[in-house]
Amino acid sequence: MATVRLVTDDEACDEVRAVFADIRATRGTDFINNFWRALAVDPKRLKSTWEEVKDVMVAPGELDPLTRELIYIAVSVANSCSYCVHSHTASARAKGMTEGQYGELLGIVGLAAKTNHIVTALQVPVDPEFDLARG
Amino acid sequence: MATVRLVTDDEACDEVRAVFADIRATRGTDFINNFWRALAVDPKRLKSTWEEVKDVMVAPGELDPLTRELIYIAVSVANSCSYCVHSHTASARAKGMTEGQYGELLGIVGLAAKTNHIVTALQVPVDPEFDLARG
Amino acid sequence: MATVRLVTDDEACDEVRAVFADIRATRGTDFINNFWRALAVDPKRLKSTWEEVKDVMVAPGELDPLTRELIYIAVSVANSCSYCVHSHTASARAKGMTEGQYGELLGIVGLAAKTNHIVTALQVPVDPEFDLARG
Amino acid sequence: MATVRLVTDDEACDEVRAVFADIRATRGTDFINNFWRALAVDPKRLKSTWEEVKDVMVAPGELDPLTRELIYIAVSVANSCSYCVHSHTASARAKGMTEGQYGELLGIVGLAAKTNHIVTALQVPVDPEFDLARG
Amino acid sequence: MATVRLVTDDEACDEVRAVFADIRATRGTDFINNFWRALAVDPKRLKSTWEEVKDVMVAPGELDPLTRELIYIAVSVANSCSYCVHSHTASARAKGMTEGQYGELLGIVGLAAKTNHIVTALQVPVDPEFDLARG
Amino acid sequence: MATVRLVTDDEACDEVRAVFADIRATRGTDFINNFWRALAVDPKRLKSTWEEVKDVMVAPGELDPLTRELIYIAVSVANSCSYCVHSHTASARAKGMTEGQYGELLGIVGLAAKTNHIVTALQVPVDPEFDLARG
Structure with missing residues (x-):
């Protein structure tokens, strides 16, 4: 149960429809997962968040798409976001994550x-050798 | 300031010396960073932790060494471990992380x-499409 | 499923009954949410926690009741407390939170x-300009 | 000690200079705090982050600027970001936070x-009364 | 719904069977909880994790078994791990945790x-009196 | 550097003086650590927090004082509170924590x-066997 209504395709305003269409075109699937349907209650934030996801996770870069997903899963686990763990583990698998890679990630x-x-328990002091300025 | 004394080479007992020697041989450097010197107050835990680090971060596997460091940094950031962020960012650079890759990680x-x-704020329900059992 | 039994009105001892009565009187509703029913297994802690909630969230102060709820939601999200997010989002709505305010909170x-x-990833050093003693 | 060099005004490229100029104009002060100088190693991310800060924290909205800072502090505390706590507590004071309000925030x-x-310890189940769909 | 299949006794390979047998013998019960059935998708990690659990939680030491469970619950709560809170609260009860002790833990x-x-909000500086080196 | 002034004995108002005196009497030492000097900017909160500390950490109960400190350290580590780790590790040592116990805590x-x-990564479903209601 979400704290907001999930916006269906029929309820979507034009701004939301445009984002949903771009998600579908970018991902090559008709499926819109619940995160976007929940965020759609705030169309402006939906749009800016999707643009950031495209920029960070989809646009060409130096890290390959699977590596990006592994990092995303790692942060989501540490922040204890159940939904995010599910959605990005599914994405990683869709991008070819093997069971061996998944085991290593764990x-x-x-x-x-x-x-x-x-x-943190030991309060270890940072070694001066880690200082960039020494390099 | 740590909650324990950092063990110097001179103070190290035989068990600690053996681990320090293996760290040096494995990494090809004489430098032992403070984490190991702090953990050395508990020689058995020092040894088991170093064995786990070698197994997870050094042994051959499906993820390359730099990708492993990026994932380590990500978790350390989310857990707000200042020392770990410093030490693993230094490791990632030593393993060839470019500024472009670092920017993408951020x-x-x-x-x-x-x-x-x-x-988490929206309490988005997990989509049934993420269920492995449906695959 | 909780780690303790939820205490019903019928099972409540006198100390719990008194707190439940005060919750109902203070909030102007007969509804007692599950947090209080779970905490009621420890009547003394139930009472002291409710007193603190009244003092911090209900008593007159310089921050208005809705602002207090928004801050509460923010902490609950960062601590990944699903129940707390639900209960305080409902409270914020009951205190007049608009959809616009909710979007801004997100x-x-x-x-x-x-x-x-x-x-945290960049380990940015604190600017001396933030030091109160300089003011 | 940061994991990157802090970019001084003299070292700034044109893209960074333009963001620094906008920060100065928007805030009405010559002071650029270290977060922006660290982020400046990645000019594109500097720009997009500053645009988001302006949009979320500066642009007119339904929540007043001080309330926004209080929420920002709350999240930063829960995420244990020392720098962020310092910078946003200073911002809140600059926007008129009283000691009384600060005490209530704490x-x-x-x-x-x-x-x-x-x-979380009690694993309290969410009350069905919190479900929006029942409203 | 897990991100992996839970391994049943029938599906278990020899390496997994051996760990399951040791869990059963060590705990004196036929019950294998889901954590081990999920981890069993990676037999090597299953084995090393179970060895660590036996070493840290079962082997004789200076902290009694119940105290160890209380510490485990405390960490699991702070890390917001719902499953871990349930499993270790059940373990603590099985090891004799009273309702009074549980209330004090809360x-x-x-x-x-x-x-x-x-x-963290006040950014309190560490007192020099806490420095071991002064002792 | 704190976000507030630390209140010295000379600056303390009567309400703060009374709490400081009670801390000294309860602990049998003249030393007042910085947490209380920072919190003293809000005398009412200083008093209620100290009362809670006395009630939870000092008053007779079913858990011995050292066990309480170990639990406190565990939570403080997981919440990444550097000051709290230092102060409660010092308290635990003052209450007799051995190096062996400390190693087991780690x-x-x-x-x-x-x-x-x-x-959390595996999203392991809670076993029905953990349900109290089945007991």
């Missing part, structure tokens, strides 16, 4: 969380 | 955090 | 999360 | 964090 | 979260 | 964080 996320917590 | 981490929070 | 929470993460 | 943030954690 | 977790957030 | 906190993240 290993890294788990290890990072463990050492993050141990470092 | 973009993905920032966008993921933003949508994680908006999704 | 925008601020999303932007703050994004910049929080980017700042 | 009270709400502290209470929300406390109840967020207790609710 | 009180500590709630108070710690509240002061954590207030301290 | 092990539990690290393991919990790791499994919390892996469980």
Whole structure:
């Protein structure tokens, strides 16, 4: 149960329709997932968020699309966003993530969380060797 | 200032010395960063943690070493571990991360955090399409 | 499914009954939401928590009741508390939150999360200009 | 110590100069805080982030500028972003936050964090009364 | 709905079967909870994680088994892991946690979260008296 | 650098003086750590927070004082509160925490964080066996 109504295609205003159309064209599928239907209650934010997703996750760049999804999953796990974990794990699989890669992702996320917590417990001081200005 | 003493090479017991030697051999550098010197107050945990780091971050696998570091940074940022952000950003640079890749990482981490929070605010229900069992 | 039984009106001991009565009187409704029914397994903590909620969220102050709810939602989102997001979004609506205000709240929470993460990734040093002692 | 160089005015390229000029004009001060100088290593992200800040925090809307800062502080606290807490507390003071309002903010943030954690510990089920669809 | 299939006893490969058998023997129950059935998609990680759980939570040590569970619950609450809260609250009860102890745990977790957030809001500087080196 | 002035003994108003005196008497030391000096800018909140600390951390109960500190540290680590980690690690040592116990605490906190993240990544469904109502 969401805190807002999910906007169906029939209820969508012109601005929302245009974004939904662009999502469909960009992804090559008719499926619009619930995040966009919820965000559609605020058409301006829907549009700016989708533009940012296209820019960060879809546009050509130095990181390949699957690597971007793995990073997205990692942040979503650490922020405990259940929906985001589901949607980006599905995206990663659609982009070719193998079970081996997924297992390694789990290993890294788990290890990072463990050492993050141990470092914070120990309050380890930053080594001066990490200072860029020394390079 | 740490919550424990940092163990110097001179103070290290045999078990710690052996781990420090393996870190140096594995990384091809004499530098032992403060995380290991702090963890060395508990030699058994030092050893098991280093073994896990070697297994997850160093051993051959399907994800390349730089991608692993990017995922590690992402988790460390979301868990707000200052030391870990410094040490793994330095590692990523040592493994060839370009400024362009770093900029894209910032973009993905920032966008993921933003949508994680908006999704949690909206309490978006998980789409049944994400269910593996439907595949 | 909770980790404790939810206490019904019939099961409530005298101390719990008194708190439930005060919640109803203060809010002008017969409805007692599940948080209080769960907390009622520990009557002393139920009472002290309700007193704190009355003091912080209900008593007259310099921040108006709706602003207080918006801040509460923001913290609850960042702490990923699904129940709290639902209950305080409902409270904010009951206190007059408009859809426009809600959209702006989403925008601020999303932007703050994004910049929080980017700042942590960049480890930006605090400007001396922010020091109160300079004022 | 940041993970990137902070860009000085002299080092700024044209794109960065234009953003810095707009920050100065918008805020009516010559001061550019370190966040923007760090982000300036990625001029495109600097520009898009500043545009989002202007849109969300500066443009006219239904929430007044001080309320927006209080919400920003709340999220930054919960995400444990030290720099962001400093910069937005300074902004809130510059926008007229009184000590009384600040004390109330602390009270709400502290209470929300406390109840967020207790609710998560108790795994309280969401009341059907919070469902919008019942309204 | 999980992001992976849960492995049943019938589907388990030999490596998974061996871990399941050890879980059953160690705990003295036939019940294998879903965490292990999900992790079983990656037999090597299943094994190493179970070994770590046995080492940290089961092996003799200076902290008694119930205290270990209370600490585990506290971390799981702060990291907002719903499943972990359920499973470790059940474990703590199985190890004899009384309702009085549980109430005190809620009180500590709630108070710690509240002061954590207030301290972060106030950016309180660490007292030199906390420095071990002064001792 | 704090976001507020730290209140010295000389600057303290009567209400603050009374709380400081009670902290000193309760703890049997003249030392007042910075958290209380920062919170003293809001005397009412200082008093109520100290009362809660006394009630939760000092008053007789079923959990011994050291166990309470270990739980407090665990939450503070997961919430990434550097000051709180320092102050409560010092408190735990003052209450007799051994290096062996501290090492076990690190092990539990690290393991919990790791499994919390892996469980969230896998979105493991809660076992019906954990339901109290089945008991």
